[in-house]
Amino acid sequence: DADVTQTPRNRITKTGKRIMLECSQTKGHDRMYWYRQDPGLGLRLIYYSFDVKDINKGEISDGYSVSRQAQAKFSLSLESAIPNQTALYFCATSDGGFTEAFFGQGTRLTVV
Amino acid sequence: AQTVTQSQPEMSVQEAETVTLSCTYDTSENNYYLFWYKQPPSRQMILVIRQEAYKQQNATENRFSVNFQKAAKSFSLKISDSQLGDTAMYFCAFMAKDDKIIFGKGTRLHILP
Numbered sequence: 001d002a003d004v005t006q007t008p009r010n011r012i013t014k015t016g017k018r019i020m021l022e023c024s025q026t027k028g029h030d031r032m033y034w035y036r037q038d039p040g041l042g043l044r045l046i047y048y049s050f051d052v053k054d055i056n057k058g059e060i061s062d063g064y065s066v067s068r069q070a071q072a073k074f075s076l077s078l079e080s081a082i083p084n085q086t087a088l089y090f091c092a093t094s095d096g097g098f099t100e101a102f103f104g105q106g107t108r109l110t111v112v
Numbered sequence: 113a114q115t116v117t118q119s120q121p122e123m124s125v126q127e128a129e130t131v132t133l134s135c136t137y138d139t140s141e142n143n144y145y146l147f148w149y150k151q152p153p154s155r156q157m158i159l160v161i162r163q164e165a166y167k168q169q170n171a172t173e174n175r176f177s178v179n180f181q182k183a184a185k186s187f188s189l190k191i192s193d194s195q196l197g198d199t200a201m202y203f204c205a206f207m208a209k210d211d212k213i214i215f216g217k218g219t220r221l222h223i224l225p
Contacts, residue, residue: 031211033213035215040121040217041217042118042203042215042216042217042218043203043215044215045212045213045214048211048212050211058212088155090157092157092213094207094211094213096211098143098144098145098164098207098209100145100147100159100162101147101157101205101213103156103157105155105156106155106156106157
C-alpha cells in the first residue's frame with residue numbers, strides 16, 4: 001500500500017458543487033501539504049499543516065478550505081467548484097527538519 | 113518570499129547524451145534545502161536528488177548530479193548518459209526552516225531514441 005493515499009484518483013464534477021479530496025498517510029509525518037498542478041505553472045501551494053491545530057494558507061488558498069482531522073488525514077474542500085479549479089491536485093507529507101516531501105498519486109479533478 | 117525559477121520550459125536530447133536543467137532561486141535565508149523531483153507520465157512525483165545549503169559538496173546520485181552555486185543562487189541538475197526512462201517533467205524545489213516547499217514551473221525533458 002502507498003504511504004500517502006489520495007482519494008479519489010479522478011473526479012468529474014459540475015460547477016457549483018461541493019467536493020472534498022481526501023489524503024491519508026502512514027508515514028507518521030506531522031507536515032502535510034496540498035498542491036495544485038497546472039500546465040506551465042508547476043506546483044502551487046494551497047494549504048499546509050504542521051499539526052492538527054496548525055493550518056496555514058499557501059499562495060493560492062482562495063476558493064479552497066482544508067481540515068486536518070488527525071495527524072494522518074488532511075482533506076481539501078472546494079465549497080463551490082468552478083471550471084478554473086480543474087487541475088491535478090497533490091497531497092504531500094514531510095517529517096520537517098529539512099527532509100523531502102513524499103507525494104500521493106494525485107487527484108485529477110475536472111469541473112464542467 | 114522565496115521564489116524558484118526554471119527558465120527552460122522544454123528540452124530534448126538524444127539518448128546517451130548529457131543534459132543540464134537550470135534552476136535559480138531567491139531567498140534571504142542562509143540555511144535551506146534544494147530538491148529535484150521527477151514526474152514521469154504516470155504523474156507520480158519522485159525525488160531525484162537533494163542538496164543541503166550548508167554543504168559545499170555537490171550531491172550525486174548515480175547518473176544524476178547537481179551544480180550548486182550558493183552565492184549565485186543556482187541549482188542545476190545534470191543527467192549523464194541519459195536514458196529513455198528519464199523522459200519526464202522535472203521540478204526544482206526549495207525548502208527553508210518554515211518547512212514550506214516551493215516549486216518551480218518545471219522543465220519537460222524528452223529523451224529521443
